[in-house]
Amino acid sequence: MQGLGLSGVRKTYGRTEVVRGVDLEVARGEFIVILGPSGCGKSTLLRMIAGLEDASAGTILIDGAEVTHLPPRRREIAMVFQNYALYPHLTVAGNIAYPLRVAGTPKAEQQARVAEAARVVGLGDYMERKPAELSGGQRQRVAMARAIVRRPKVFLFDEPLSNLDAKLRVQMRAEIRDLHRRIGVTSVFVTHDQVEAMTLADRIVVMNTGLIEQVGTPADIYHRPASRYVASFVGATPMSFLSGVVHDDGGAVVVPGGGVIPLPRPLGAARAGKPIVAGLRAEGVAITATGAAPHLTGSYRFSEELGNHAIHHVAIAGTEVLAQGHSGRPPAEGAVGLTVEADGVHLFEVETGKRVG
Numbered sequence: 001m002q003g004l005g006l007s008g009v010r011k012t013y014g015r016t017e018v019v020r021g022v023d024l025e026v027a028r029g030e031f032i033v034i035l036g037p038s039g040c041g042k043s044t045l046l047r048m049i050a051g052l053e054d055a056s057a058g059t060i061l062i063d064g065a066e067v068t069h070l071p072p073r074r075r076e077i078a079m080v081f082q083n084y085a086l087y088p089h090l091t092v093a094g095n096i097a098y099p100l101r102v103a104g105t106p107k108a109e110q111q112a113r114v115a116e117a118a119r120v121v122g123l124g125d126y127m128e129r130k131p132a133e134l135s136g137g138q139r140q141r142v143a144m145a146r147a148i149v150r151r152p153k154v155f156l157f158d159e160p161l162s163n164l165d166a167k168l169r170v171q172m173r174a175e176i177r178d179l180h181r182r183i184g185v186t187s188v189f190v191t192h193d194q195v196e197a198m199t200l201a202d203r204i205v206v207m208n209t210g211l212i213e214q215v216g217t218p219a220d221i222y223h224r225p226a227s228r229y230v231a232s233f234v235g236a237t238p239m240s241f242l243s244g245v246v247h248d249d250g251g252a253v254v255v256p257g258g259g260v261i262p263l264p265r266p267l268g269a270a271r272a273g274k275p276i277v278a279g280l281r282a283e284g285v286a287i288t289a290t291g292a293a294p295h296l297t298g299s300y301r302f303s304e305e306l307g308n309h310a311i312h313h314v315a316i317a318g319t320e321v322l323a324q325g326h327s328g329r330p331p332a333e334g335a336v337g338l339t340v341e342a343d344g345v346h347l348f349e350v351e352t353g354k355r356v357g
Helices: 042-050 092-103 107-121 136-148 166-183 194-200 218-223 228-233
Strands: 002-013 016-027 031-035 057-062 077-080 154-158 186-191 203-208 211-216 240-246 252-255 259-262 275-280 285-287 296-305 310-316 319-325 334-340 345-348
Touching (some): 002 042, 002 186, 016 042, 042 154, 077 136, 092 107, 092 136, 136 166, 166 194, 186 194, 194 218, 203 228, 211 228, 228 275, 228 345, 240 319, 259 334, 296 319
Parallel strands (some): 031 186, 031 203, 077 154
Antiparallel strands (some): 002 016, 002 057, 203 211, 240 252, 240 275, 275 345, 285 334, 296 310, 296 334
């Protein structure tokens, strides 16, 4: 069943349209991550779902009921903010209980629900502490417990991990994912961090200038990006892009001054000789073995040592191409050859950036 539905949702400030017509169906219990850079409209969209911003047009449904013009308190949502939004004068227990007190929930029920929410997020030993006595991760848990205690129909997360250090972000990602598995509430998580998106989401919504560019599972988004924009945004190592023309037989892309990129299957005859952009992920590119014929040739620049592997940077036809290799074994300075796995090549239109094939 539908947990959240958006139809033609727009947001305009004066003459500036920040969200330009978003349609999205989220299943009940699904974990959706909205991914995009600053200014793409993702946080504005989240605030419209929450009722903190009025939608300029369109319809918002929660559990099948229209909430487009309802105030936040009547939408049965709970929001976890980037800055935790805790009351410094209240204890952990007081912060968790606050929405229940405001709603007039009987005290006995408050205590039971607060204890259960604290147990779920592992805060049972910290109930009498104030926020100033907690670590960043513990404060975030308090914010999540305060959301859980409301028993909402939809959880909304507004970049909740941005203020945490790298190690704690990894830990909190795991905790949020585990929490979702246990309570199963429809969740919408906004971030600019593609690692968060890939590790948390059932499906990722990639936004670009107020529009949805692609919706899909993390595997879909990574292996079949709908556009050059999506391909460039997703992946721990950036995708490399080389401009060229389709070979006469349609089975390769010719890179002027660089070489030839093999394709997994031939393009149609109509594509022969036409310009195209080839996208290469580092794991599909390697330094050519001694004595073998390379697909591409360029100049070695430097290597990034990442522990279990290295990323080699090679300049080809004025563009930097990344190749994955063994740690501690950089190629020799100067000219270097690259071998490309045909199955890992992505093709995009030059003008629109849309995926080919």
